[in-house]
Amino acid sequence: MADHSESSGLGPRRLAWNAVTEALKRRVPLDDMLDEFGPQERLSGRDEALARAIAIVTMRRLGTIGWALRERLDKGARDERLLNLLAIGAAQILFLDVPDHAAVDTAVQLAQEDRRLKHAGGLINAVLRRVARERDGILSAADPWLDTPGWLEERWIAQYGEDLAAEIARAHQALPSVDLTVKEDASGWAERLGGILLPTGSIRLTERTAIRELPGYEDGAWWVQDAAAALPARLLDPKPGERIADLCAAPGGKTAQLAAAGAEVLAVDRSAKRLKRLEENLARLKLQAATRAVDAEKLDETSFDAILLDAPCSATGTIRRHPDVAWTKGEEDVRKLAGLQTRLLDKAASLLKPGGRLVYCTCSLEAEEGERQAQAFLARHPDFKRKPVSPEEIGGLTECLTPEGDVRTLPCHLSVAGHDRSGLDGFFMARFVRDA
Numbered sequence: 001m002a003d004h005s006e007s008s009g010l011g012p013r014r015l016a017w018n019a020v021t022e023a024l025k026r027r028v029p030l031d032d033m034l035d036e037f038g039p040q041e042r043l044s045g046r047d048e049a050l051a052r053a054i055a056i057v058t059m060r061r062l063g064t065i066g067w068a069l070r071e072r073l074d075k076g077a078r079d080e081r082l083l084n085l086l087a088i089g090a091a092q093i094l095f096l097d098v099p100d101h102a103a104v105d106t107a108v109q110l111a112q113e114d115r116r117l118k119h120a121g122g123l124i125n126a127v128l129r130r131v132a133r134e135r136d137g138i139l140s141a142a143d144p145w146l147d148t149p150g151w152l153e154e155r156w157i158a159q160y161g162e163d164l165a166a167e168i169a170r171a172h173q174a175l176p177s178v179d180l181t182v183k184e185d186a187s188g189w190a191e192r193l194g195g196i197l198l199p200t201g202s203i204r205l206t207e208r209t210a211i212r213e214l215p216g217y218e219d220g221a222w223w224v225q226d227a228a229a230a231l232p233a234r235l236l237d238p239k240p241g242e243r244i245a246d247l248c249a250a251p252g253g254k255t256a257q258l259a260a261a262g263a264e265v266l267a268v269d270r271s272a273k274r275l276k277r278l279e280e281n282l283a284r285l286k287l288q289a290a291t292r293a294v295d296a297e298k299l300d301e302t303s304f305d306a307i308l309l310d311a312p313c314s315a316t317g318t319i320r321r322h323p324d325v326a327w328t329k330g331e332e333d334v335r336k337l338a339g340l341q342t343r344l345l346d347k348a349a350s351l352l353k354p355g356g357r358l359v360y361c362t363c364s365l366e367a368e369e370g371e372r373q374a375q376a377f378l379a380r381h382p383d384f385k386r387k388p389v390s391p392e393e394i395g396g397l398t399e400c401l402t403p404e405g406d407v408r409t410l411p412c413h414l415s416v417a418g419h420d421r422s423g424l425d426g427f428f429m430a431r432f433v434r435d436a
């Protein structure tokens, strides 16, 4: 139980420890666990940010941390909570700007709160002090592949080849950029916010600041959206007055783009809770869309001019933002989600009017959720043709175009000169047109 009078930095570490442990055990998103365990710690904004930073870097570098600990632990130490407590301690020592003694002392104190770990203080102290002493050696000897689970390493090498796969793994170790989509005047906003105007039209922030305090947030002039995530709605090329369905819409980044272009948007999502967030987001942005909380497979409205299908997926393309995905998802998720994507694609095809456009996308690096879906869709639907994407439509990023004219973005794409926050979320997108 948290002692709320404490001021020793225990609260943020306790939250990070619990969130990491439960996310790995239940195989659920780290963000959900931070939200679940956060309130009981009653942390200040600063401490909550520290808890998040510790938990995220622990997940981002879990393989390296596990390797460093295994080398310094005797084989008997198997208790998951103990290993995770050591992991959040080592994460601070190796990867965060936290004094070593603070990382070690808080880990020892947290162990004393735990009935089963009461007597592990000496071990924790010894192991973490050794990690601190040997930090430089650990960091220089760590293999960049350590932070990628074997199932993903194998898949990416098979799909992208050794070199590109290694670049993806390395890109996941870096902090991701924060990108914004603006309603209008992208170059003006880039200047006002001190950001970089990317060739794709998004703005990349160069400083880490509190988003809500930036100019334009309150007025709804822009929203946070990865530069790659902003491409699918652009490829749909929405026109004022067109009836467009966004079939998996929440939390609404792409709905906002379609609405900002003047389309009459129907935002559909199976989750009423997530759809509520979409409504709040649109309200801040002063944009309008009709919403329906329903399984898209059961949608009964038809004859849309265009459809955006941002299908649920394994999300392996967002590992740089959500490193827990690598450790909480598996082959089985890819297989199951690919089945759902196929059904949603077929449903989307049936809702379009003749001549209508369909953009399919997923934030996955896996071919079953991307390239192979597009190929199989065209084979199943002879009345649809691919409308290849041209380099100009994606800011000249030819590295992101496949030979077929689909878009494949990777975390190692879009290097920004002189800037340490390069990269894109990994997305696949394909555009189809139904015969008139």
Ligand SMILES: C[S@@+](CC[C@H](N)C(=O)[O-])C[C@H]1O[C@@H](n2cnc3c(N)ncnc32)[C@H](O)[C@@H]1O
Pocket: 247, 248, 249, 250, 251, 252, 253, 254, 255, 268, 269, 270, 271, 274, 294, 295, 296, 297, 310, 311, 312, 313
């Ligand atoms: C990748 S997210 C969508 C992100 C969103 N397009 C955006 O840009 O903000 C996938 C969404 O699909 C929803 N979803 C999953 N299965 C669905 C289904 N069968 N019908 C409708 N929505 C579904 C999930 O609730 C989730 O909000």
